[in-house]
Amino acid sequence: MxxxxxxxxxxxxxxxxxxxxxxxxxxxxxxxxxxxxxxxxxxxxxxxxxxxxxxxxxxxxxxxxxxxxxxxxxxxxxxxxxxxxxxxxxxxxxxxxxxxxxxxxxxxxxxxxxxxxxxxxxxxxxxxxxxxxxxxxxxxxxxxxxxxxxxxxxxxxxMNKSYPSKILQTPSILVIINPHGGQGKAISIYNDQIKPILVAAHCKITFMETKYSQHAIDIAKNLNPKEFDLILCCSGDGIPHEIINGLYQRPNHGIDAFKKLIITQLPCGSGNAFSLSTLGGSKSTEITTWLMLKSQPKPLDLMAITQTTDSQDVKVSLSFLSQCFGIIADADCGTEHLRWLGSIRFEIGIAQRLFGNSKYPCDLYVDVVTKDQTEIKNHVKDHLENDKHPKELELKDLELENTVIDEVPSNWHKISNEITDNLNILYVGKMPYVSSDAQFFPAALPNDGYMDMIITNQKTSIIDLTSILLSVEKGTHIEFDESKIIHAKIKKYRLVPKMNNNGGKHFISIDGESFPFKSFQVEIISGMMNGLLLDGKFTESSLTKY
Known part of the structure; x- marks a missing residue:
């Protein structure tokens, strides 16, 4: 207008x-x-x-x-x-x-x-x-x-007309910042681009810097949820990952904290998929800060990962973004020593493994909803038009149906060995963007109870695989023929590596963090976390454009 x-x-x-x-x-x-x-x-x-x-x-x-x-x-x-x-x-x-x-x-x-x-x-x-x-x-x-x-x-x-949510009118905010994020610039980004807007909006700010590895887990385990409306992670995607896992380690899996608090992120790190997917996709921290205050609280699905520990106990971790195995995991976690290069380190890692014709044999069991692309498009359209939300979270919802040590349920589908013995990319996610130029999961929805799975294998030619990866920027890679890429909506899955870790050269990446290179299982916990969504929905993708 x-x-x-x-x-x-x-x-x-x-x-x-x-x-x-x-x-x-x-x-x-x-x-x-x-x-x-x-x-x-x-x-x-x-x-x-x-x-x-x-x-x-x-x-x-x-x-x-x-x-x-x-x-x-x-x-x-x-x-x-x-x-x-x-x-x-x-x-x-x-x-x-x-x-x-x-x-x-x-x-x-x-x-x-x-x-x-x-x-x-x-x-x-x-x-x-x-x-x-x-x-x-x-x-x-x-x-x-x-x-x-x-x-x-x-x-x-x-004020009521100016804010879609009353809770964001002068909210009480716990700001958690990784001072080493954004190539060491996170604190200056906060002071120059974020804090002035929060102060102008009369937000009540409590500021905490992380002091050691996984400090944000300890912060989340020990905070008083009654003191805050919003946990604001001024960081990359690592701090939100730590926060949700810290909350989950509280009594009763932190259900009271998950129901009370809103968790969001502002871009202050090298990976900012959370804010890109939820707050409109702007690359500007100032603009994103303003739009955060104008967003709507919405329930978001989380993913629960189970793996065994060295003592064969089952450990549960939460994921808000993605899990990957194969070329992308190795390109991400395997190039940490090149972090000083910025985002180009990831592209270098991809190229090395792509032209090395790498493959990552595994067994893969999946509770598939659909891999029919027409059905997926209709599901996305129906969800957006009807604005469906999960029911209010209860303690029983946080109990997992089975774990990585249990028998694989009989109704799960085992992906054929012809594919998994030659697998080179497995990527599963809950948010559309994994970076500003990569909408890997354009069909992802905030709280539909499903994950999106992408699979490619070594039998796809280097030319076709390169074309697929180049199409990720626009989210059109899912339009390739199923013989070249599999895209499915799923509820649960289990991956069992069939290869040695080769002296630590291979990785499993969860929310960009390196996890033990061993079997893992994932299932959805619907609507577990309260996040902020601009206009009440994920950032526009190739499948959600009107």
Missing amino acids: SNKKVINDSTILNKKLSSETLLYQRKDLIQVTLSSQGLVITNNRISQQSSSSSQDSDSYEDDIPNTSYFGKFFKNCFGFESPHITTVPKFISFKNILYIEPINQEEQDSNELKLTYVIPNSDDILKKATNLSIHNINIQIQNYNNHSNPNESISQYV
Whole structure:
């Protein structure tokens, strides 16, 4: 909807919101009217002060405090604000509003308010916007009528319209940051790009740095869930993996904490699949932080992995993202020594193993739902149209039906040896994106109770396999013939390696973390974790585009 249409529509809404106009207008405040989509700056003293503005322009100019670099320079050096003029848009969407409060805190019902809002540097928020600016202005709303809800103040009305979820209005946030993430830049990313937005939104922040390997597991095991609304992982995908496993190690598998807390991630690491898949896919940390606050809490499926320990006990680990075995696992975990190269290390690892014609024989047992691509597409469409959600989590839902040491259930399908003896990629996931240029699981859904499985084998030619991998960026690899790639919706599976670990040169990767190279079994726990989803759904993929 264009700004002009919103501004025109506001006159209609004004009649519904109020039957009378304010008797006076303060000249030291920006005059505003409410529309269905946001706040309309009316044509008053602002336009008169700025001869360069016109009725058709998208913004006014006014002498409000300048928050730019030069504004801060003038204030720090000379004790006064820069004389530079700050632009005030004609229309401020509710989505752009971070906070609003009465100028006089003793008058909560006042229509004279301090507004904090953001402006991204591009209208194409997800693909082109790279940063945003935070602005504060004092306004006077002219047309609010609280007859429909006498207990709701003007500021609370605007806040409710500005946030899809009330829990994200001034939430209590536990920020957990890996100081070594993002090639050692995670803390500066947080201080420069994340914290200013959280502070402007009046979030209540508790900040913790991880001090040692798996420290986030200990943090999650010992935290008090009542103290927080949101656990915010400013990291790569490793810290969210540790958090969910730490919660699972609490009494009763942490069910009270899983039901109370929201867990999300902002991109501060080398792998940011969690935020890419849930918060719109922007590569900008600033934009993603803003969109996180405007997202909706939704239940997300987790995957439970069982493996035996050295003492033959069964260990249960949780996974939110993926498990892989074969070329991709070795390319990921086997190139840690090249992490200084950035993401190109992964591409180097893939190329080495691809042209080395590597294969990874195994036995694979699967509880298959369907591998028919038409059925998968229909399943995705039906789930999106009907917005299905799992039932509320109960303790019994966290008990596993069987584990890796049990007999394989008779209704599971054993993948033929012709495929598994020549397998080179097994990749199973619950989120569409594993990196910004790889939507490996375009049919993945937040809480449908299924995983997506991808299988390729050595008999696929190098040319075809290269074409498949190059198609992953657009999510079209699943359209290749089944003789070249298998794509299925599944409930459970078990993988049994039939090869030696070759002195530690082969890996099983779970959420990007290296796991013991031995048999493992995976099943879904539906709706176990509360996450945040922009517009209530995963980031758009090749199968979820409208």
